[in-house]
Amino acid sequence: MSHCQHSRIVVGGNDFYSRIVALLLMAFAVFFTFDTQAQNQAVAAIPGATTQHLRRITPIIPDANRFDPGKVFLENADFLIANEQRSTEYRVLKGNVRFRRGNMTLSCDSAYFYEASGSLDAFGHVVMNQADTMKAYCDRMHYFGDVEVAKLRRNVRVVNRSMTVTTDSLDYDMLNNVARYFNGGTVVDKSGTRITSTVARYEHDTKKVQFTSNVRMTNSKMKLHTDVLDYDMNTHIATIEDETEIVSLADGHTITTSSGWYNLSSEEGTMYNRSTVKTKEGETLVGDVVYYDRKNEKGQAQGNVVMTDEKNQRTLKGDVVDYDRRTGEGKARGNVVLTDMKSKVILVGEVGYHNEKTKESYVTENALAREFSQKDTIYIHADTLRTVTVDDTTRLLIANKFVRFYRKDIQGVCDSAAVNENDSILNMYRHAIVWSDNRQISGEEINVHVQDSTVDWATLPQWGLIVEHLGEVYYNQLSGRKMHATFENKELRRLDVSGDVETLFFPMEKDSTYNKLINANSAYLSIDLKAKQEVEKIKMWPDVTGKVIPLFLARISDLRLSKFRWYDSIRPKKPMDVLEVSQEMRQIFGEAVSTRRTIVK
Numbered sequence: 001m002s003h004c005q006h007s008r009i010v011v012g013g014n015d016f017y018s019r020i021v022a023l024l025l026m027a028f029a030v031f032f033t034f035d036t037q038a039q040n041q042a043v044a045a046i047p048g049a050t051t052q053h054l055r056r057i058t059p060i061i062p063d064a065n066r067f068d069p070g071k072v073f074l075e076n077a078d079f080l081i082a083n084e085q086r087s088t089e090y091r092v093l094k095g096n097v098r099f100r101r102g103n104m105t106l107s108c109d110s111a112y113f114y115e116a117s118g119s120l121d122a123f124g125h126v127v128m129n130q131a132d133t134m135k136a137y138c139d140r141m142h143y144f145g146d147v148e149v150a151k152l153r154r155n156v157r158v159v160n161r162s163m164t165v166t167t168d169s170l171d172y173d174m175l176n177n178v179a180r181y182f183n184g185g186t187v188v189d190k191s192g193t194r195i196t197s198t199v200a201r202y203e204h205d206t207k208k209v210q211f212t213s214n215v216r217m218t219n220s221k222m223k224l225h226t227d228v229l230d231y232d233m234n235t236h237i238a239t240i241e242d243e244t245e246i247v248s249l250a251d252g253h254t255i256t257t258s259s260g261w262y263n264l265s266s267e268e269g270t271m272y273n274r275s276t277v278k279t280k281e282g283e284t285l286v287g288d289v290v291y292y293d294r295k296n297e298k299g300q301a302q303g304n305v306v307m308t309d310e311k312n313q314r315t316l317k318g319d320v321v322d323y324d325r326r327t328g329e330g331k332a333r334g335n336v337v338l339t340d341m342k343s344k345v346i347l348v349g350e351v352g353y354h355n356e357k358t359k360e361s362y363v364t365e366n367a368l369a370r371e372f373s374q375k376d377t378i379y380i381h382a383d384t385l386r387t388v389t390v391d392d393t394t395r396l397l398i399a400n401k402f403v404r405f406y407r408k409d410i411q412g413v414c415d416s417a418a419v420n421e422n423d424s425i426l427n428m429y430r431h432a433i434v435w436s437d438n439r440q441i442s443g444e445e446i447n448v449h450v451q452d453s454t455v456d457w458a459t460l461p462q463w464g465l466i467v468e469h470l471g472e473v474y475y476n477q478l479s480g481r482k483m484h485a486t487f488e489n490k491e492l493r494r495l496d497v498s499g500d501v502e503t504l505f506f507p508m509e510k511d512s513t514y515n516k517l518i519n520a521n522s523a524y525l526s527i528d529l530k531a532k533q534e535v536e537k538i539k540m541w542p543d544v545t546g547k548v549i550p551l552f553l554a555r556i557s558d559l560r561l562s563k564f565r566w567y568d569s570i571r572p573k574k575p576m577d578v579l580e581v582s583q584e585m586r587q588i589f590g591e592a593v594s595t596r597r598t599i600v601k
Contacts, residue, residue, distance in 0.1 A: 072118060072145070073100045077111075090114045090121075097122070103131040104174075108141070118145025126152070134160040134204065136172070148175040156181070162207050162233040163189045165200075177204040187211075189233050193219040193264055197229075207233035221267060221294075223247050236264040240271070248294055252280030255292060267294035274304075277323075282310030283356065285323050285330075297325035305332065309356055313341035316354045316361070328357035336363050340387055343395045343421050344373035347385050359389035368579060371397060373421055374450060380405040380417070381578035395421045402589065403428070404578040409490055410448070410455060411435045411572045415589060424450045431589055434458070435571050438469045439492075442565060443483070458485045465563055466495070474514065476505040477561045480525065491533055497525040501540065504561050506551075517554055520546030 078095025090112040099106040099120070109124030120143045128136040128150070139154035150172040152158075158165040158179065167185030172178075179202045187195045187202075187209060198213035209231045217224035217231075217238065226244035231237070239261050246255040246262060246269075255262070255269070256276040262269030268291070275290040277299050288303025300322045301307070307316035307323060307330050319334025332338075336352035338361050339345075348370075349363030362384055363369075369380040382399035389395055397419040399405075404413045405426075415430035425447055428434070432446040436455070443464035449456045464483040468476040481499025485492055501522045506514040522540035530536045549558055570585040572578050 071101070072120075074098070074113070075100050075105075089116060105129045106141075106143075114145070119143055120145075128152075134158065136170075138170075149173050156185075160204070161190070163187050163202075163209075165202070178202065179204065189231075189236070191219065191236060191264070193217060193236070195229075195231065209233065219264065221249055222264070223249065224262075238262045238264065238269075250294075253294065254278045254280075255290075257290070260290075262292075268292060275301075277301075279325070282308075284308045284310070285321065287321065299323040299325075307332070307354070309354070312356065312359065314354060314356075314361065315339040316352055318352055328355050330354040330356070338363055338387075340395075343387055343397065344371060345387055345397055346370040346372075347387065349385070359392075360386065361388075362386035366579065369397060369399070371419060374424070375452070376407050376409070377575075378405055378407045378419075379572075379575040379578050380419075381581075382417070393422070397421070402581045402585065404572055404581065406572040406575050406578050409436060412446075413567075413570060413572075413585065414446070426450065433567050433570075435568075436490075440467045440469075440567065441465070441483075441485075442467075442567065454490050455487045457487060459483065464497075465561075465565065467564065467566055469566070469568075470506060470514065473556075473559060474506055475559075475564070475566065477564055478503050478505075478525070479561060479563050489531075491531065492529055494529070495525075495527045499523065501525045502561050502563070503540075503546075504559075514551065516548055516550050517558065518546065518548050519558070520544055 074093070074097075076096050076098040077093040079093070081092040081094070093111045093113060095109070097108050097111045099111075106122060106126070106128050108122035108126040111123065112121040114120060122141040122143070124139065126136075126138045126141045128141070136152060136156070136158045138152040138156040141153070142151040143149070144151075152170045152172065154168055156165070156167045156170045158170065165179070165181065165185060165187050167181040167183070169183045170179055170181045170185070173180075180200065182199050184198050185196070185200055187200060189195075195209075195211055195215065195217045197211035197215040200212070201210045202208075211229045211231065213227055215224075215226045215229045217229065224238065224244060224246045226240065226242050228242035229244070230239035230241065232239075240257055240259055243258045244256070246257075247253070248267075254277070255271065256278070257271035257273065258275075259273045260269060260271030260275065262271075271290045271292070272288065274286060274288060277285040277290060277292050285299050285301050285305070285307050287301025287305040289301065291300040293299065300320070302320045305318045305321040307321050308314070315338070316330050316332050317335070317337040318332030320332065322331045323329070330353070332352035332354075334350060336347075336349045338347040338352050338354060340347070340361065346369065347361065347363040347367065349367035350365035352361070352363045354361040364384040367382055367385040369385045371378040371380065380397070380399055380403065382403040383401040384399070386398040386400070387395065388398065399417045401415060402413075403415065403417045405411065405417070412428060412432065412434040414428040414432040417429065418427045419425070420427070426449075428446040428448070430444065431442075432444065433440065433442040434446055434448065435441075441458065441460065441464065443460035444462040446458060446460055446464075448458045460483040463481055464479065466478045466483070470476060478495075478497060478501075480497035480501045482497070484496045486494045501524060503521070503525065504517060504519045506517050509515060520540060522542075522544045524541050526539045528536045567588070570582060570588065
């Protein structure tokens with residue numbers, strides 16, 4: 001009788017009974033039913049059992065549906081051996097062993113079958129096939145029928161339409177369709193994403209996997225490292241639950257987070273808990289919530305956001321920050337702070353913007369700048385504050401509309417202004433006013449040069465008025481078309497005025513009193529002063545007209561030039577005063593002026 005044509009059962013030495021049994025097996029498949037109420041789990045038989053005492057096996061001819069999911073059917077075996085001396089709980093099956101349970105089949109080289117509990121141990125070339133949707137391969141498998149759990153061991157490989165799993169130890173809960181490996185394994189999904197971890201739990205019905213301990217995910221676009229990760233094989237979305245690092249292989253962008261999700265197909269995700277996005281160039285985006293779109297190179301962060309450009313030493317903070325790497329633009333909203341360490345400028349406002357390619361930044365809505373390139377910090381407020389780079393070398397701080405600034409030794413207001421960090425010049429335009437101690441300078445344009453934290457010189461190229469308050473209603477006054485002032489140790493040393501010069505001053509007598517005023521006009525004027533602002537020499541030319549009036553004869557109208565203005569009420573007295581734009585200042589700046597020059601539109 002050929003073994004390749006039918007099964008053979010060894011039951012003893014009686015040839016007659018052997019032939020009868022063989023003929024029956026050719027006509028019917030032997031089947032065994034599960035005892036689902038059994039309480040004792042199967043224990044693998046000891047390898048190497050022999051047939052010292054054998055008894056005849058009578059097959060049960062099946063009269064049930066072979067696809068009944070509650071039963072296991074033996075569909076083929078070359079040999080069936082019973083050894084009562086060794087064990088009465090199991091039977092030994094050898095050669096081309098095949099089982100069926102519902103739509104799942106199992107094949108192996110040999111098996112122990114535990115009839116009472118409906119369990120089995122399978123050995124050698126074990127293959128488990130579930131309706132052509134899942135195949136599992138291993139060297140050994142233990143199936144516990146009472147709990148419907150299969151334990152696959154050694155060289156385990158599970159393949160389905162979504163993924164391939166390789167490991168050495170895998171437990172499969174057939175009742176709940178859940179598989180778990182626990183001693184290290186690898187999962188590769190259909191997109192080519194490879195995930196390794198110490199532990200993993202896979203839900204066959206939902207195609208969701210939870211990876212635990214030393215999780216590493218890689219594909220052609222990125223690599224990820226964490227200790228806890230949930231991954232949906234259908235959507236390719238990874239859910240992050242622990243400290244995680246995601247690195248883009250295309251450009252070196254790195255995401256660091258402890259909570260959120262990332263879509264491997266679209267390369268976008270949302271992260272929480274103070275997450276960070278960092279480029280290989282050193283730019284970082286940090287926020288309570290970070291949305292990242294790698295494919296379109298965009299990012300958005302919300303909640304205490306910090307965007308840092310390490311190369312250019314800039315930091316942008318805000319409640320919400322949007323970042324577009326293609327254009328190099330970063331936009332911030334709410335409690336914005338932009339720090340430019342190269343320019344020594346900090347910009348504060350409600351709305352901020354930074355472009356790393358054009359090297360331009362601005363803040364607006366309650367904007368405040370602190371410029372600290374010199375020894376003392378300058379506080380500047382305007383509707384909009386901007387920093388720009390000209391010719392890759394010159395850095396400018398530009399302020400537009402209702403500009404106010406404060407420093408200990410100098411304060412001012414104007415319509416627009418610019419600070420050049422290279423030559424330390426403050427340029428003020430349209431209704432410019434500057435105060436220092438008890439002196440006020442006003443004009444259509446004022447340019448102030450600062451050196452070593454002190455004013456070095458100042459010019460008024462279009463028109464200027466200088467007023468010095470002596471006390472009560474008395475002011476020294478000087479006006480002209482053009483002015484140039486030179487300072488030393490924070491004190492005025494020389495003043496040159498040209499064009500329509502008008503003066504009105506009160507010379508101090510030797511007893512430090514004032515008893516007359518001098519009103520004089522000329523084309524040119526120069527004043528030299530000594531320490532403590534004592535006048536050393538006044539020169540007016542070529543033609544001088546004027547008058548001297550004793551104070552007791554002077555009328556109120558004699559105490560003022562026609563262009564006299566004293567703006568002390570809108571002067572910033574302390575740093576945060578720059579934020580207060582009074583109604584009076586708005587009215588003053590609404591007045592008609594001869595030039596409406598604005599440096600930035």
